Amino acid sequence: MRLPEGFTAGAAASSIKPSGRPDLALLKVEPGALWAYLATTNRAAAPCVLRGRALYQKRKTISGLVVNSGNANCATGERGMRDDARLAELAAGFLGVRADDVLTASTGVIGVPLPVAKIEESIAAVELTGEIDGFAEAILTTDTRVKLSERTLPGGARVVGVAKGSGMIHPDMATMLAYVLTDARVDAGELHGRWREVVNSTFNQVSVDRDTSTNDMAVLLASGAAGAVDPGAFWEAVRAVARELARQIAADGEGAEKLITVRVSGAADDGEARRAARAVVASSLWKAAVHGNDPNWGRILVALGYSGARFDIGRLEIVLQDTLIYRGGAVPFNGVALSQAMQAGEVRVEVELHEGAGRGEAWGCDLTEGYVKINAEYTT
């Protein structure tokens, strides 16, 4: 996929991944690019997150991004902080910018020192081009496929998103990294607030196993090279790209065989709708029922009940794969036919709470024996 104007990217294999697959990704953007940054709230946040937060406090622009996969450089103490700074310096040297112009990200195993020397040796092999595909592959850990999405705005400005998701065959590689790149010229003042809105309704609505990583981040980068755009259309495009990436991450969750989509309408407000949707998508019981093609609406009801969203059990409606199964009480349905309909790659739940105008979506995946196997049968 072609990068927006003003961006180049590339990748290399630095042997951090035992497989020898690409594990070093670099991205360069023309000077003066604006950024918006959100990262994990986990208290055990990795050095790259601590550094990124500090950088975001003092800089409104950024020029480069370096990601290594295979090692999260987390719980690595003072050495971890130094290694992360060194990673920024190496990337800055290669990109021809200052270390303070470069955001770092690491994803992979926790508690193992980052082998920076390997990155130093291999970084010269990176070739920056106008394509994002090499970058998209090099940030993966146990994901089974790259995650990309794009939109073009009237006038030609583009929004391109790339992410990695939630595979974890090696311990604790659950990190979500998401980057949305655009050449649109955007209003710096509203950048952070609008990005937070997008992230809250997309990436923060993905749940694979309820475990919040130490290294998560979602970053928006705007080069401005394609000039001004209509803000409404622009943010709609950013949201669409982020939403597609969120869906791709959920569908590629560990051991996942199906994507679960939950849409909630009629909530007291959007926040309650999102909480309700997320509770259903994160329920181990509902995830297991989806895996078994079991149209067991009781599990949806239970999850809605503890989500914190207000509703009246006597007015609630639940639709599963386009079939109404609950309206203020059990509705008779053909269980065999509905179970067959659940064998699709995407299982859709729609909930109407009848409390207000709040709407929200969430995405997850089924809970499979594969998930347990992947996470249990690894021995350190």
Next chain:
Amino acid sequence: MRLPEGFTAGAAASSIKPSGRPDLALLKVEPGALWAYLATTNRAAAPCVLRGRALYQKRKTISGLVVNSGNANCATGERGMRDDARLAELAAGFLGVRADDVLTASTGVIGVPLPVAKIEESIAAVELTGEIDGFAEAILTTDTRVKLSERTLPGGARVVGVAKGSGMIHPDMATMLAYVLTDARVDAGELHGRWREVVNSTFNQVSVDRDTSTNDMAVLLASGAAGAVDPGAFWEAVRAVARELARQIAADGEGAEKLITVRVSGAADDGEARRAARAVVASSLWKAAVHGNDPNWGRILVALGYSGARFDIGRLEIVLQDTLIYRGGAVPFNGVALSQAMQAGEVRVEVELHEGAGRGEAWGCDLTEGYVKINAEYTT
């Protein structure tokens, strides 16, 4: 197990359970018995919970308890409320008290009307005795064993606990019901507050799959028949009984092969210690690691990090099966030996946060292919 003075109990099979096993349990206590009641916060709470809450608002004493298992009488609409009232009337008639003297509880499948007629036909078969064992068996759903615990106070007053846990081979039988019975004479004024303290540090610290049931309740009943006791010793005995039941419930979680115990000390306060312990015990990743005998401390660290408890990753200590594995950073340990030590029936994690004097415990179970199978392979 013998009941405390002032109590009698019995059970019968009313054919609500297709297996024909006992599914109707009754308990009688002498007039004037004090009670303390806590129930689920789930918005889809069942009629028995709605009725119990209302009863607790207006009555400080109670004379009887009826539990049916196999049907939760939840999401059954107006009919469910009527059926629950009828259940109370039937029990009151049998026990020779008024319906308002009887607390009801139902546990089992959601969304199916309660077959009250079956209970009406079979209630006469109940025989009240001084033993609790029949009651303990009749409240089970897919639990694999009864859950009982007792303590005797100096002077002879007794505290006897009975509970059912979190099996769920049929949809949504995750309910926890716990009853602690005593013949001690207790102070009515402090009953509710002390019971809440006990429940918060015991039953509320159990997690099998993070799904909060619609029918949960924890009730303390005090007949007073054995006279006054030392309040300190009494509440310690109640806590010990509740804690033992909590451990039994966790160990008998769905598909569970191991009990996981997490103790947190050095938290800023007890609340943070409990949150931290509960986050670890509820982490799907750590539960799967325990199943695979993988001493993967990164997953403990990640869960502590998102628990909300304050700590410094550079001072934190983690001990697993008596082996120090993290002290402000990775500590070298014999992975093979520790993996072998994790093959025990109980896996113990101890965490020191070095923030204050807060302490807390939590109990859970490993995540197994069995859990997924049980919950996925059922077809409605």
